[in-house]
Amino acid sequence: MLASAGYDGTVRIWDPITGALYTELYGHIGGVNALCTINVDGRALLVSASNDQTVRIWDPVTRAQRHQLDGQYDYGVNALCTITVDGHVLVVSAGFSRTLQIWNPVTGTPHHQFDADTHWIRALCTITVDGQTLLASADNAGTIRTWDPVTGAQQHQLNYHMHSGMSALCPVTVDGRTLLASAGDDGTVRIWDPATETQHHQLDGHTSRIQALCTIAVDGQSLLASAGDDRTVRIWNPATETQPEQLDGHTHWIRALCTITVDGHALLAYAGDDQTIRIWDPATGTQHHQLDDHTGYGVNALCTVTVDGQTLLASAGNDSTVRIWNPATETQPEQLDGHTGGVNALCTINVGGQTLLASAGHDGTVRIWDPATGTQHHQLNGHTYGVNALCAITVNEQPMLASTGYDRTVRIWSPTTGTQYRQLDGHTHWVNALCTITVDGEALLASAGYGGTVRIWDPTTGTQRHQLDGHAGRIQALSTIFVDGQTLLASAGDDRTVRIWNPATWRCLWTIPVHHQVLACGVITDSLVIGMDVGLIAIDVAGGRGLSGSGSGR
Structure with missing residues (x-):
């Protein structure tokens, strides 16, 4: 199982294989x-x-709280670790009180307490020095100290992180020796020999504060992973000071993504607030193309469109334009002007054998374009505020277009005549996302938004079939996926989770924590790809089984 916790005060335990929430611990x-x-x-x-100044010990199987450890804490407890003393495994805690408190987890009583006489303690770990198990602490002033957990005597002091708070510590093995890795607000990782109080290495690369460290074994070799506020995870070889891998996020929030085939290769296009569109090979992690002509603050929508038998890429953003790109040549054949505000959504629709492009935005209009010529076929007026999402849907064997936005309505249009076919009312908050899902051969429409609910509609009758509750905040994206031949629905949003729903029962199969706000989702090859405020992740929802699909959100 995997445990997580955060500012909401809850401890959650997850099944990392299925992504399902096992239990929540409250207290x-x-x-x-x-x-x-x-x-x-x-x-x-x-x-x-x-921060409530307590340490709590839980039985994750029974969900019962074994002990509540109330020490002499001011404000809160920042760090925990375990340490073995005289054959007994004890718990160590520290925080704003500047004391180290050692607890007996069997009885829940204090075992030992000593004054560290330092600044706030932000990190703890155990380390073996000359055969003796010591306790290492790091404080807000950038000093590392090692302690004898039996006597409380300070053994070593390492203070080269001058004027830079420490946030992480962990032991690391280098050439058979146990050394100590530290990281902090200065963006460096430092490797120390605590026995000699000397610094062996300094690993530079992060451009801002580092929040976490851990060791990882790769091909029998002990490497070091670090993560920080520069939105990167870096993998280091502590022996050589080299960085074999760097896992980068986008430089800004990622608001749109879609798959596109270029020269026979399935690639991933994504875009966000840095105004660029990037096209990557998900198999190799290499960037193939970058498209830079959007101005204003950000790109909001992407979709592929076929023109004269060629697959092109459409993008839209806050500069009020829709742009058509040839990703292979990085040229822009067409720019579609007409919207008077930022454009939030795009989708393609087939009308009479012709592929048209629909766009919608803050001006409250939905526009239908011929992407080959750049001419506007229709302007659909009816929404009273901005439009956030579009998708194509078949109703009574006729191609239709669904739209939704800030007026809390879902509207279905005929792209042939430009008239409104139906209006779906029920949402009580702004709506951000739409997608179609086929259940028992019937095309239904899913919508979601600020209310945290997903609603399933029959577009033929306009009735709401189901309401899916579970998200604890705004839903930003929806997508269909196929797992073992079954169509499922994915939803994601501000509560930092992705939920997978079974349309046979409309129950949530899995809740997958992603730890960051989700802005977009889609499917490429065998993965559900999530665009977040810190970058991209790909999730194998099936746990290694076949997965493919398509979806649209904002």
Whole structure:
């Protein structure tokens, strides 16, 4: 199982294989800053520490709280670790009180406490030096100290992170020796020999504060991973000071993504607030193309469009334009002007054997274009505020276009005549996302938005079939996916989760934590791709089984 916690004060336990939420542990009345596991009498327990100034020990199987450890804390507890003393596994906690408190997890009573005489303690770990197990702490002033957990005596002091708060510590093995890795607000990772109090290496690369460190074994070699506010995860070889891998996010929020085939290769196009469109090979992680002509603040929508048998890419943004690109040559054959505000959504629709392009935006209009000539066929007026999402749907064997937005309505249009076919009312908040889903051969329409609910509609009758509750915040994106021959529905949003729904029962199959706000989602090859405020991730929803599909959100 996997445990997570955060500012909402809850501890959640997940099944990492299925993505399902196993249980939630309630008790803290402040944000949870740290977690660790501990084995007591052969049973794995979970320890949490919080801004409510408590440390709590939980049995994750029974969901019961074993102990609440109330120490002499000011404001909150920032760090936890376990340490073995005289054959007994104990819990160590520290925080704003500048003391180190050692607890007996069996009885829930204090074992030892000593004054660290430092600034706020932000990180803890254990390390073996000359055969002795010591406790390492790092404080807000950038000083690392090691302590004898039995006597409380300070053994070593490493203070070269001058004027830079420490945020992470972990032991790392280099050439058979146990060294100590540290990271902090200065953006560096430093490798220390605590026995000699000397710094062996300094790893430079992060451009802002580092928040986390851990070791990872690759091909039998111990490497070091770091993550920070520059939105990158970096993998280091601590022995050589080299960086074998860097996992980058986009430089700004990613608001749109879609798949596109270029020269026979399935590629991923995505775009966001930095005004660029980037096209990547998801198999190799290399960027193939970058399209830069949008102005204003950000690109909001992407979709592929076929023109004269060639697959092109359409983009739209806050500069009020829709642009048609040839991704192979990085040229822009057409620019579609007409919207008087930012454009939020795009989709293609087939009318009479001709592929047309629909766009919608802040001006409250939906426009239908011929992407080959750049001419506007229709302007659909009816929404009273901005339009956020579009998708094509078949109703009574006729191609239709669905739109939704800030007026809380879902509207269905005839792209042939430019008239409104039906209006679907029910949402009580702004609506951000639409997609079609086929259930038992019937095309239904899914919509979602600020209310945190997904609604399933029959577009023929205009009736609401189902309401899917579960998200704890605004939903930003919807997508259909196919798993083992079955059509499922994915939803994602501000509560930092992706939920997978089974349309046979309309129950949530999996809740997948992604830890960041989700702005877009889609499917490429065997993965559900999520665009977030910090970058992209790809999720194999089927856990290694076949997966493909398509979707549209904002």
